[in-house]
Amino acid sequence: MTIFPFDLFPLDGIPRWIVVALFVLDWAVRLLALGWIPHNRRPSVALAWLLTIFLIPLMGIVLFLLIGSAKLPRRRMEMQAKMNEVIRENTPRAYILGNEHGELPEWILSTAELNYNLGALPMVGGNAFEILTDNHESMQVMAAAVDRARDYVHFEFYIVAIDDASRGLLDALVRAHQRGVRVRVLIDHLGSVGYPGYREMVQEFDRVGFPWQRMLPVRPWRGEWQRPDLRNHRKLLVVDGEVAYTGSQNIIHRSYNKRKNLRRGFEWKDLMIECRGPVVAELNALFTSDWYSETGDLLLDEATRELPDIEGPVFAQVLPSGPGFETENNLRLFNHLIYNANEQIVISSPYFVPDESLMHALTTEAQSGVEVKLFVGETSDHFLAYHAQNSYYQELVDAGVKIYRYRSPTVLHAKFVLVDDYVSVIGSSNMDERSFALDLEVSVYIVDREFRRRMDEVVEEFHAASTLLVPDEWEQRPVGQKYLDNVARLTSALL
Numbered sequence: 001m002t003i004f005p006f007d008l009f010p011l012d013g014i015p016r017w018i019v020v021a022l023f024v025l026d027w028a029v030r031l032l033a034l035g036w037i038p039h040n041r042r043p044s045v046a047l048a049w050l051l052t053i054f055l056i057p058l059m060g061i062v063l064f065l066l067i068g069s070a071k072l073p074r075r076r077m078e079m080q081a082k083m084n085e086v087i088r089e090n091t092p093r094a095y096i097l098g099n100e101h102g103e104l105p106e107w108i109l110s111t112a113e114l115n116y117n118l119g120a121l122p123m124v125g126g127n128a129f130e131i132l133t134d135n136h137e138s139m140q141v142m143a144a145a146v147d148r149a150r151d152y153v154h155f156e157f158y159i160v161a162i163d164d165a166s167r168g169l170l171d172a173l174v175r176a177h178q179r180g181v182r183v184r185v186l187i188d189h190l191g192s193v194g195y196p197g198y199r200e201m202v203q204e205f206d207r208v209g210f211p212w213q214r215m216l217p218v219r220p221w222r223g224e225w226q227r228p229d230l231r232n233h234r235k236l237l238v239v240d241g242e243v244a245y246t247g248s249q250n251i252i253h254r255s256y257n258k259r260k261n262l263r264r265g266f267e268w269k270d271l272m273i274e275c276r277g278p279v280v281a282e283l284n285a286l287f288t289s290d291w292y293s294e295t296g297d298l299l300l301d302e303a304t305r306e307l308p309d310i311e312g313p314v315f316a317q318v319l320p321s322g323p324g325f326e327t328e329n330n331l332r333l334f335n336h337l338i339y340n341a342n343e344q345i346v347i348s349s350p351y352f353v354p355d356e357s358l359m360h361a362l363t364t365e366a367q368s369g370v371e372v373k374l375f376v377g378e379t380s381d382h383f384l385a386y387h388a389q390n391s392y393y394q395e396l397v398d399a400g401v402k403i404y405r406y407r408s409p410t411v412l413h414a415k416f417v418l419v420d421d422y423v424s425v426i427g428s429s430n431m432d433e434r435s436f437a438l439d440l441e442v443s444v445y446i447v448d449r450e451f452r453r454r455m456d457e458v459v460e461e462f463h464a465a466s467t468l469l470v471p472d473e474w475e476q477r478p479v480g481q482k483y484l485d486n487v488a489r490l491t492s493a494l495l
Contacts (some may be wrong), residue, residue: 020263029057038065045433051490073215073226076293080324083289086298087120091307097278098310100165107157107340108422108447114336115319115445118329121285123317126310127277129451133414133458135254138245138272139169145239146172149181152302154238154287156186156215158231158428159250161197162204166251166386170201177210182302186290188232189219191250196257213294217247230323232290233439235272235428236283241302244280246442247272247426248415256381264409266381271414271458273426275316278307279444282318286442294325315447320441321429330429330443331436335361337419341370346418346459348375350411351382352389353432359392363399372401375462379408387488390481397471398432404466416455422447424455 033053038046053060095116108410112123132138148151153176177183205212215232217224236246248271251377288299321329338361366372380386406412417425427443429435
């Protein structure tokens with residue numbers, strides 16, 4: 001005789017046919033998910049969703065339907081594809097511009113070709129860079145650049161709010177608009193909403209009247225809807241096509257003005273670069289692409305039509321990534337660089353939750369004798385990501401990776417990858433599934449020994465402010481913390 005769950009646990013007052021229907025529906029959902037969820041998904045992501053659905057079937061399916069697709073709406077994807085094609089049509093059919101790259105190692109040139117095939121932008125010579133490591137000082141530098149603007153200013157950031165630290169830069173945008181400069185502003189909607197000073201900023205921008213747009217807005221009452229956790233995480237500012245700024249920083253006080261941060265003394269540590277040369281045109285192309293995707297307005301008169309073929313000495317290349325592309329561009333770049341390292345790899349990432357491919361790359365290189373250093377935060381503002389990344393440390397140190405934890409209450413937020421004595425990658429991308437698949441990011445690939453040497457000075461500063469993780473001490477952390485770390489790891493493919 002067949003025994004159903006309701007025979008063991010009778011539910012008085014509920015018709016038997018309803019219980020049977022719910023039982024059948026429950027298992028139908030599970031079986032359907034087994035053949036549906038893995039389609040075109042990495043096994044780790046598919047398994048995380050299947051675990052969610054098997055534990056909470058109906059709620060799991062609802063969540064999957066809401067946030068399960070790492071693709072933008074079809075119309076947005078079509079617009080992104082059109083802009084990618086426009087960029088390709090307006091750039092030379094060469095993945096490197098400049099004639100002094102012959103002395104570079106072959107793997108550096110193959111990296112440039114990879115980036116070109118992924119993001120349509122070539123590696124260009126004749127650039128110059130400055131490194132900005134203080135959040136508030138960098139906003140002052142950017143404000144001064146905006147005050148010198150004569151033609152246009154393109155401003156795109158994930159989080160923006162008015163406060164004592166950011167007011168100077170935001171006021172500079174207003175002044176530029178008032179003197180006739182074409183100012184265009186993009187701000188991620190959900191990234192910024194809720195921060196103190198955001199509402200005041202919206203009111204000020206609307207009052208001034210210069211063109212600004214929420215990126216990837218989620219306002220269904222206005223017909224604006226897409227998967228809410230697909231965000232534009234890029235940070236960039238372009239002035240007159242002559243100077244640009246990009247990196248990890250948002251436009252807000254380094255405490256983010258949250259009471260809990262102020263109470264605990266949290267202050268964010270970022271890194272930005274000031275860019276000059278042809279690479280500025282590539283960053284501007286990325287802004288015009290995002291502006292078109294949000295507004296339908298193609299800013300051809302505010303974009304460089306042809307990149308100059310300038311000889312070295314500093315080569316650089318912009319790589320866009322995110323759900324607007326078919327592949328995880330930034331992850332492919334990072335893995336390629338790691339596997340080609342011969343001497344040293346240095347990574348700074350506030351949210352380090354690697355997928356299998358990145359984990360294999362780092363441990364393989366460490367075991368092959370390459371010095372691998374990883375800078376992460378001793379503290380974090382994201383509970384799940386913090387505990388998930390803790391779960392990877394033991395495997396990394398066992399393979400020979402040196403993990404440096406930037407001491408609290410500073411919250412490490414700088415994002416970079418350094419390889420040997422040639423390569424630096426600076427940008428907005430973390431080492432986690434969100435940055436690889438869910439967020440629109442920007443990375444700048446810089447090939448120059450002198451710039452790499454200057455990044456070593458940043459690394460030394462990080463060394464002085466960090467504590468080396470000792471494997472034996474880490475293994476002795478409380479059992480409760482290990483439990484949280486391991487549970488959070490199960491969600492890592494969905495973070």
